[in-house]
Amino acid sequence: MNAIPVTFDEHQINRTVIGGKTNDSPDALNISIILLNTSGSHFKMNVFENLLKCNFKSIISIEKEAGNTSIEDMSRKLPLVKFIVPLEKATDGEMINLAVSEIKTDYFLVLRDSLYIPSGVILSNLAERLYATDCFCIVPRLMTSNKDGLLTHFMPGAEKSHFVIDSSATVTDGIKTLYPFDFIGLYNRKKFIQVGGFDYTIVSPYWQNLDFAMRAWLFGEEIRHTTLLQFSYVDEVPVEDRTVNKDYLRYYLKNEIVKFKNEKAYISRGSFFKFFFHSSSGYLDARRQFVAARDWVEKSKYRFRMDLQTLVQSWSSGK
Numbered sequence: 001m002n003a004i005p006v007t008f009d010e011h012q013i014n015r016t017v018i019g020g021k022t023n024d025s026p027d028a029l030n031i032s033i034i035l036l037n038t039s040g041s042h043f044k045m046n047v048f049e050n051l052l053k054c055n056f057k058s059i060i061s062i063e064k065e066a067g068n069t070s071i072e073d074m075s076r077k078l079p080l081v082k083f084i085v086p087l088e089k090a091t092d093g094e095m096i097n098l099a100v101s102e103i104k105t106d107y108f109l110v111l112r113d114s115l116y117i118p119s120g121v122i123l124s125n126l127a128e129r130l131y132a133t134d135c136f137c138i139v140p141r142l143m144t145s146n147k148d149g150l151l152t153h154f155m156p157g158a159e160k161s162h163f164v165i166d167s168s169a170t171v172t173d174g175i176k177t178l179y180p181f182d183f184i185g186l187y188n189r190k191k192f193i194q195v196g197g198f199d200y201t202i203v204s205p206y207w208q209n210l211d212f213a214m215r216a217w218l219f220g221e222e223i224r225h226t227t228l229l230q231f232s233y234v235d236e237v238p239v240e241d242r243t244v245n246k247d248y249l250r251y252y253l254k255n256e257i258v259k260f261k262n263e264k265a266y267i268s269r270g271s272f273f274k275f276f277f278h279s280s281s282g283y284l285d286a287r288r289q290f291v292a293a294r295d296w297v298e299k300s301k302y303r304f305r306m307d308l309q310t311l312v313q314s315w316s317s318g319k
Contacts, residue, residue, distance in 0.1 A: 004254065004296035008097045008197025013090050015098065019075035020082020022104075023057050029127050032058040032103040034096055036183070037113045048078050050119040060084060060099045092183055093198025093208045100192060107131070109186045114238075115231040116145075126228055130186060133174075136195070136221035137213075138186040140229035141171050144237055153225065154178035156312045163256055163308060173227040176315065179213030180223060182238055184231070195219055196300075199254075204247040206240045211251040218255065218265075220305035246289075249279055253293030256308050265304035267294045 005011060033056050035047070051059055063071060063085045071083050084099065096110060107130070111117060122130075130138055142150045149169040154177050157164050165178060183205075195216045202208040213223060257275065258265050267290075276286040306314070 002201045004201060004292055005199060006196060006296065006299055008193055009101050011094065011200045013094060013098065014087040016085040016087060018071060018083040019079055020058065020060070021079050023055065023080055025055060027124070028055050028057045029122065029124065030105050030107060030131065031056050031122065031127060032060065032105045032108040034099040034108055034110045035059065035061045035113060036092055036095065036110065037061060037063055044113060045074070047113060047117050048081055050117055050121070052080060053119050054122050057105045058082065058103055060102060062095045062099060091200060091203055091208060092205055093212065094200045096183065097197040097200070100189060100197065103189065106189055107186055108189055110183050112182065112184065114233055114235065116234050117231065122229070129228065130226065133224070134188070135224050136188055136191045136216050137180055137223040138226045139177055139180045139223060140184065140231055141225065141227055142181055142184065143230065143232040145233055145235060147232060150181065150237060152177070152181040156315055158312055171225045171227065173225065175225050177223055177225055179210050183209055186229070191221055195221060202247045202250055204241060204245065206242050207247040207251045211254060214255040217311055218258070218306055218308070219303050249281070249289055253289060254296060258297055258304070258307050260304050260307035260310065264301040265297050265307065266301060267297050
């Protein structure tokens with residue numbers, strides 16, 4: 001595996017960028033939209049029209065793949081939308097990192113074309129209330145196409161000394177949640193960059209998303225729900241693939257095995273054999289993974305504010 005990135009823009013991918021004039025209106029919202037396109041929705045033009053009515057500063061559409069001949073036509077019709085087309089295989093996290101480097105606003109909202117996005121999704125008074133939270137990430141309420149609440153409230157816990165994540169469909173305004181389901185949320189751009197963005201070396205969407213969110217918490221940031229924003233999926237709700245693989249091991253080494261003491265983080269040398277015996281990896285491969293994680297933690301040691309044990313304890317105590 002590649003070395004673990006420290007900053008969000010260490011890895012650049014080949015892409016084509018089409019269009020994208022900035023909305024220079026003085027009353028434009030201090031929010032950019034990053035729209036992840038995966039379904040090839042026939043309602044895409046409607047989605048863009050609804051987003052444009054909200055007066056966002058900029059809108060970036062991340063396309064699934066090259067070769068879509070309709071993009072240039074859409075760009076001519078929608079000059080305020082910037083289309084980014086990856087010319088190589090890229091993860092959702094990589095594409096969000098790339099889009100973040102293209103925007104100038106203090107906040108950005110990640111959405112998917114598989115969501116129903118109504119006109120007037122964020123009005124200026126609502127935007128002001130969201131700004132005031134100064135939260136790292138604000139997660140909207142997500143529902144099925146039948147308006148049933150999804151299990152998107154995630155809570156860290158421990159079960160027989162093992163880390164577990166519990167979930168609930170019960171959401172109240174301002175309540176903490178461990179990570180944003182399906183990457184969907186309103187992010188503080190400055191804090192996103194400080195945390196380091198998504199790790200492009202983790203390919204699995206679930207482990208990439210969890211690694212990013214867990215790192216944010218361990219770095220002292222917070223992710224909270226809002227009931228002021230809500231979206232429903234048009235069709236099927238994506239299923240999280242939590243398969244334990246090499247992506248899980250990288251997440252585990254960067255987050256779960258890390259200890260925090262004397263205002264800095266570290267991975268003890270003695271923890272290698274525990275990791276090795278449970279990794280199902282060969283000795284040399286396990287050693288490479290372990291050393292890469294120790295090097296990354298050493299570079300980032302003063303950015304940590306706690307370890308996983310402290311996070312679980314403080315969460316359960318309501319702090």
